[in-house]
Amino acid sequence: MEGDPLSALCTPALVVDLKKVKKNAHEMIERCQKLGVQLRPHMKTHKTLECADIMTGGSRRCIVVSTLAEATFYADHGYDDILYAYSIPFDKVEKCASLSERLDLFQVLLDHPDALEQLKKRPLRDGRQWNVWLKLDCGNGRAGVLHSDDGALRLAKAMAEARGVELKGVYAHCGNTYGCRGVTEIQEVAQETTRLTLQFMEKLKLAGITCKSSIGSTPSCSHPVKDMEKLSEVHPGNYVFYDVQQSTIGSCTLKDVAVKVLTRIIGHSPHRNQFLVDCGWSALSLDGAGKLPTGYAVIEGHPNLKLLSMTQEHGRVEPISGQLDYDKYPLGTLLTLIPYHACATAAMHPIYHVHSEGSLVGGWTPTRGW
Amino acid sequence: MEGDPLSALCTPALVVDLKKVKKNAHEMIERCQKLGVQLRPHMKTHKTLECADIMTGGSRRCIVVSTLAEATFYADHGYDDILYAYSIPFDKVEKCASLSERLDLFQVLLDHPDALEQLKKRPLRDGRQWNVWLKLDCGNGRAGVLHSDDGALRLAKAMAEARGVELKGVYAHCGNTYGCRGVTEIQEVAQETTRLTLQFMEKLKLAGITCKSSIGSTPSCSHPVKDMEKLSEVHPGNYVFYDVQQSTIGSCTLKDVAVKVLTRIIGHSPHRNQFLVDCGWSALSLDGAGKLPTGYAVIEGHPNLKLLSMTQEHGRVEPISGQLDYDKYPLGTLLTLIPYHACATAAMHPIYHVHSEGSLVGGWTPTRGW
Numbered sequence: 001m002e003g004d005p006l007s008a009l010c011t012p013a014l015v016v017d018l019k020k021v022k023k024n025a026h027e028m029i030e031r032c033q034k035l036g037v038q039l040r041p042h043m044k045t046h047k048t049l050e051c052a053d054i055m056t057g058g059s060r061r062c063i064v065v066s067t068l069a070e071a072t073f074y075a076d077h078g079y080d081d082i083l084y085a086y087s088i089p090f091d092k093v094e095k096c097a098s099l100s101e102r103l104d105l106f107q108v109l110l111d112h113p114d115a116l117e118q119l120k121k122r123p124l125r126d127g128r129q130w131n132v133w134l135k136l137d138c139g140n141g142r143a144g145v146l147h148s149d150d151g152a153l154r155l156a157k158a159m160a161e162a163r164g165v166e167l168k169g170v171y172a173h174c175g176n177t178y179g180c181r182g183v184t185e186i187q188e189v190a191q192e193t194t195r196l197t198l199q200f201m202e203k204l205k206l207a208g209i210t211c212k213s214s215i216g217s218t219p220s221c222s223h224p225v226k227d228m229e230k231l232s233e234v235h236p237g238n239y240v241f242y243d244v245q246q247s248t249i250g251s252c253t254l255k256d257v258a259v260k261v262l263t264r265i266i267g268h269s270p271h272r273n274q275f276l277v278d279c280g281w282s283a284l285s286l287d288g289a290g291k292l293p294t295g296y297a298v299i300e301g302h303p304n305l306k307l308l309s310m311t312q313e314h315g316r317v318e319p320i321s322g323q324l325d326y327d328k329y330p331l332g333t334l335l336t337l338i339p340y341h342a343c344a345t346a347a348m349h350p351i352y353h354v355h356s357e358g359s360l361v362g363g364w365t366p367t368r369g370w
Numbered sequence: 371m372e373g374d375p376l377s378a379l380c381t382p383a384l385v386v387d388l389k390k391v392k393k394n395a396h397e398m399i400e401r402c403q404k405l406g407v408q409l410r411p412h413m414k415t416h417k418t419l420e421c422a423d424i425m426t427g428g429s430r431r432c433i434v435v436s437t438l439a440e441a442t443f444y445a446d447h448g449y450d451d452i453l454y455a456y457s458i459p460f461d462k463v464e465k466c467a468s469l470s471e472r473l474d475l476f477q478v479l480l481d482h483p484d485a486l487e488q489l490k491k492r493p494l495r496d497g498r499q500w501n502v503w504l505k506l507d508c509g510n511g512r513a514g515v516l517h518s519d520d521g522a523l524r525l526a527k528a529m530a531e532a533r534g535v536e537l538k539g540v541y542a543h544c545g546n547t548y549g550c551r552g553v554t555e556i557q558e559v560a561q562e563t564t565r566l567t568l569q570f571m572e573k574l575k576l577a578g579i580t581c582k583s584s585i586g587s588t589p590s591c592s593h594p595v596k597d598m599e600k601l602s603e604v605h606p607g608n609y610v611f612y613d614v615q616q617s618t619i620g621s622c623t624l625k626d627v628a629v630k631v632l633t634r635i636i637g638h639s640p641h642r643n644q645f646l647v648d649c650g651w652s653a654l655s656l657d658g659a660g661k662l663p664t665g666y667a668v669i670e671g672h673p674n675l676k677l678l679s680m681t682q683e684h685g686r687v688e689p690i691s692g693q694l695d696y697d698k699y700p701l702g703t704l705l706t707l708i709p710y711h712a713c714a715t716a717a718m719h720p721i722y723h724v725h726s727e728g729s730l731v732g733g734w735t736p737t738r739g740w
Contacts, residue, residue: 010438010461012740044682066683068380086683087636089648090702091380111637114701142684143637143646175681266457267481267513276513278459282717283740286656311545312414312713313436313456314512331484332460343682347652347718350738368720370382370653 012283014349020258042237047366073367111135138196169212177219190220243342288340297337382653384719390628412607417736443737481505508566539582547589560590592621613712658710670706
């Protein structure tokens, strides 16, 4: 109900601070403008139309998605210039072809010659080209062809030469910034990823190939290094919400975190010096296990409390030291959890309750599935 | 598309083996009939109408739910005799009152005198009574008033005497069976929970109070002890799907597991001796971390493969020993993951794809939220 305070919500509930979302989005837009690179925000953290509008500054153009469900969702709602930045799965080639034939600019990504063959086997109608990015692994160690691998240049050349395919760019995700602590370490990884990507772009240039370049991750784009101005694009995503993990990495401070989970105390366990809250892993996710002294989340305003374990609908809370004073925590008490990983927590909620300074202003409904 | 093989599905996809579901459900119904106790199946694992019909043998009566969203969903679809087996949250008293006034038998649960006061403050219309169970902690260590606590009997008496409230039963969840390995250990916990519950029922009887008794958990109800025949009800839930966790506990064998996640190979990483699959934590959950030699799941038919880590949409797979032969695992290869915890995995999927011996027969849509 619009205008109601947050305390009117039944718990557990995911609440989004609209002002913080706008501030985080705006600061990233400004940062990229200053750097002179195109921001291509990633939608995977929130998967909503409303937040996409904020991140794109209302343009509804130039976004990245992690699933075909997101791609279709945004395409169905007037978005275009969508990059499905996921090594194209062979079972989804036909659906990607449809999107490529329907949108002005639907872009896919690959990192293996077999994937290129799949695209060549499905030429697009009306003389359209597959718009394809090459995924490069610059040390992250997940998807992508390794930057130092001879096969990388060979694959790029094959993409550039393939009939019906246009090599749009080189894409590197520096997820290895998630192992950093502090701006210096973040910028070392950002610098190295940028250096290796630009070095690869030089090799392409020598081979007579020009295309875009893009690197991304919330830590690196929250604290960009100067050389990133030589890239075409960046593609961070989590920054619009941020979370405890990003604050421990050094991307933001805890007060920048725009997403919280409200929970209530539903049980007292004096024989265990604990109480129970109505937030289990079904509302918070199990991400962050063993990472924080305060357990699976930070309990806002209660630095001595630890969310030590969760089952499906229950969370166990105990003091880090000392005995609980249950009079201070009667049943029904509302607590606010700052999630360790916003992407994982948001994924558990069918609706996000949006507020402006504690007053509810609406609900955002994410898309789900693949 | 009905009649299609499982390989027609885009991945990741949750698939449910209808025959195994029916077999698991039927065996539990038979087991309870033989024991002479009422089965009150828990809906929290699947949260679908179709599976509820199977678990209740079509009666659509006598179920347990873990959220008010489930309660409302089932009430809206003709179910009755619903027990919302969750220490009644104070923010949901009004909605519980509505359900109590609307259904023949909506039942709630509590474990604290303050909760009883909340119910007394909201008398039901038309002379109806709140149907309330007392939650007892018989060693599980989560919700419930401790069986040995004097307060337990005091609270039961207060419930029995309260105007507008009827004490329907005593409810104990033996989730501590999840720490067991093998039938002997399971039955020790089942026996102890039963003994303590029946001991408490004796105390009630001496105080002139009679009501039902119920214990539950999939391990204990898969291998019931004889004394459980003295209980009124049992309330297991996970058994309809089972999972790797239940097989390691000893509740079932791996071939009883009715729910799997299909995934495809989307990347080769020869420099790391790994490949990538399109199943991340968004399709499997992070439950089971560090519990299995094969990582976060069992990869059916590939005992030497380990799902060692996941991010949102990627899983990293490596051999437990030796070098990967990539020719055996080309991009696009379909793999089947047996989930560690079916409740956690099912919670990640907006639709379950149901098959009979590998031939698709339909889709089940779970309810979500709270």
